[in-house]
Amino acid sequence: MNEQYLETRQNLISVLLTYPTQASKVLSHNQKLLDRNFVELIEQVSTRMTANGNHQAANFLQDIASKIKRHFLSGILQVGKQTITASEIIPRLTKYKMLPQFLSEIIIDQAIAPLSCTPEEKAFALEQFKRQQQITEENELQTWCKHNNLTLSELETFALRPLKIQKFQQEKWGHRLESYFLERKEQLDQVSYSMIRFQDGGAAREIYHRLTEEEQSFAELAREHSQGAEAKNGGLIGPMPMDMPHPTIARMLKLSQPGQLWQPTQVGEWIVIVRLEKLIPAQLDDRMRWRLLHELFNNWLSKQLNQIKIDFSPQDQEVDNSLPSLPLSQNLLLTH
Numbered sequence: 253m254n255e256q257y258l259e260t261r262q263n264l265i266s267v268l269l270t271y272p273t274q275a276s277k278v279l280s281h282n283q284k285l286l287d288r289n290f291v292e293l294i295e296q297v298s299t300r301m302t303a304n305g306n307h308q309a310a311n312f313l314q315d316i317a318s319k320i321k322r323h324f325l326s327g328i329l330q331v332g333k334q335t336i337t338a339s340e341i342i343p344r345l346t347k348y349k350m351l352p353q354f355l356s357e358i359i360i361d362q363a364i365a366p367l368s369c370t371p372e373e374k375a376f377a378l379e380q381f382k383r384q385q386q387i388t389e390e391n392e393l394q395t396w397c398k399h400n401n402l403t404l405s406e407l408e409t410f411a412l413r414p415l416k417i418q419k420f421q422q423e424k425w426g427h428r429l430e431s432y433f434l435e436r437k438e439q440l441d442q443v444s445y446s447m448i449r450f451q452d453g454g455a456a457r458e459i460y461h462r463l464t465e466e467e468q469s470f471a472e473l474a475r476e477h478s479q480g481a482e483a484k485n486g487g488l489i490g491p492m493p494m495d496m497p498h499p500t501i502a503r504m505l506k507l508s509q510p511g512q513l514w515q516p517t518q519v520g521e522w523i524v525i526v527r528l529e530k531l532i533p534a535q536l537d538d539r540m541r542w543r544l545l546h547e548l549f550n551n552w553l554s555k556q557l558n559q560i561k562i563d564f565s566p567q568d569q570e571v572d573n574s575l576p577s578l579p580l581s582q583n584l585l586l587t588h
Contacts, residue, residue: 257289258293260285261285261289261290261293262293264278264282264285264290265293265294265297265313268312268313268316269309269312269313272312275316275319276319279316279319279320283339284339286320286339287337288335290320291317291320291321294313294314294316294317294320295313295314295317297313298310298311298313298314298317301313351562352557355557355560356553356557359553359556359557360417360553363420364413364416364417364419364420367416367419367420367423369412369415369416369419373412373415374408374412376415377408377411377412377414377415378407378408378411380411381407381410381411393407417549418545420549421545421546421548421549422545424548424549424552425544425545425548425549426545429536429541429544429545430536432544432548433534433536433540433544436544437533437534438494438495439493439494439495440493440494440534440540441493441494441531441532441533441534442490442491442492442493442494442531442532442534443490443491443492443493443494443497443505443528443530443531443532444488444489444490444491444492444529444530444532445488445489445490445497445501445505445526445527445528445529446470446471446474446482446486446487446488446489446526446527446529447474447478447480447482447487447489447501447524447525447526447527448470448473448474448477448478448482448487448524448525449478449479449480449482449519449522449523449524449525450477450478450479450516450522450523450524451479451521451522451523452523453516453523455477456516456523456524456525457516459473459477459525460513460515460516460525463513463525464513470486470487470527471486471487471488472486473487474486474487474488475487479522480522488529490529490530491530491532494506498519498520500517500519501519501524501526504517504526505526505528505531508528509528510528510529510530510531511527511528511529512527512528513525513526513527514526514527
C-alpha cells in the first residue's frame with residue numbers, strides 16, 4: 253500500500269472511531285475506499301488495540317470489518333487473476349455499454365412479475381427449454397443448473413420468461429395490432445426492383461435507349477454497365493421493405509406498375525435507371541403479428557429506459573443498530 257492510500261484509510265478508521273453511531277452512513281459515503289486491503293488494515297488496527305487493552309474499540313472495529321465483508325464486498329466475482337466486487341459491477345456495466353441491457357431486463361422482470369402460467373404452460377416451457385439446450389437426461393439438467401448457478405426452482409422461472417414476455421405483449425398490445433398494422437403497412441410492404449446506376453448522364457441516356465429498344469435485357473446491361481454492387485445480380489435488388497430504398501427511388505416504386513421502366517433520374521451522386529419487378533403487399537398473418545408485437549414491445553421498453561434517472565452518488569442509509577457504539581468519552585484515534 254502506498255503512503256497516500258494508507259493515510260486515506262487511516263483517516264477513515266479515525267472517523268469511524270470518532271463517530272461510531274454514524275458508522276453505516278460513513279461507510280456508505282466512502283464505498284470507493286472499501287476493499288479487502290482496507291479490511292486487513294482494520295483488523296491490524298484492531299489487533300494493536302487489543303494488545304493495548306482497548307478491547308471495546310477493538311471489538312467495534314472487528315464488527316466494522318465484518319460489516320464491510322458482508323454488505324460491501326459480498327458478491328465477489330473472480331475472473332482470472334482479477335477480483336471484481338459488487339460495488340464495481342455498475343461502473344463496469346457502464347464502461348462496457350451493457351447497463352441499458354441490464355436495466356432492460358429489470359424493467360421486463362417487473363412487467364411480467366404479475367403474470368401466471370398454467371401447469372401445462374410450465375411443462376411445455378420446460379420441455380422447450382430442454383430441446384433448445386439439447387438436454388435429454390435429468391442429470392444433464394442438474395449439471396446445466398450447477399454450471400449456471402441456478403436451482404431447479406430458478407430454472408423454471410428462467411424457462412418461463414419467454415412465455416411470460418409473449419403473454420405481456422399480447423395483453424398490452426394485442427387489441428391494437430390491426431390499427432398499428434394499417435399505420436405501418438406502407439413500410440411493411442416488400443418490393444423487388446432492378447437498377448442500373450451511372451455517374452455519367454450521357455451513358456445513362458444511351459443505356460435507357462437500348463432498354464426501350466429491347467436491344468439487350470436489363471440484367472445483361474446491368475452486369476456490363478452498372479457501377480454499383482447490384483451489377484453482380486444483374487441489377488436485381490430485394491425483396492426488401494418499401495422504406496429501405498432511397499426516398500426518391502421509393503417514391504418512384506410506389507407509383508409504378510410491375511415492369512415499368514423509369515427514365516434516368518438523379519439520386520444523390522448517382523444517375524439511376526429503375527424498373528419495378530414485384531410489389532409484395534404485407535399481410536397480417538401470425539408471423540407479422542408477432543413481429544409487430546415485438547416492435548411495440550421494444551418501443552415501449554425504450555421509453556421506459558429513457559425515463560430512468562441513474563444516480564451513482566452514495567445514498568444515506570439507516571444506521572445499522574447491530575454495530576456496537578463507543579461512548580463518546582471513549583472515542584479513540586489510531587494508536588501507532
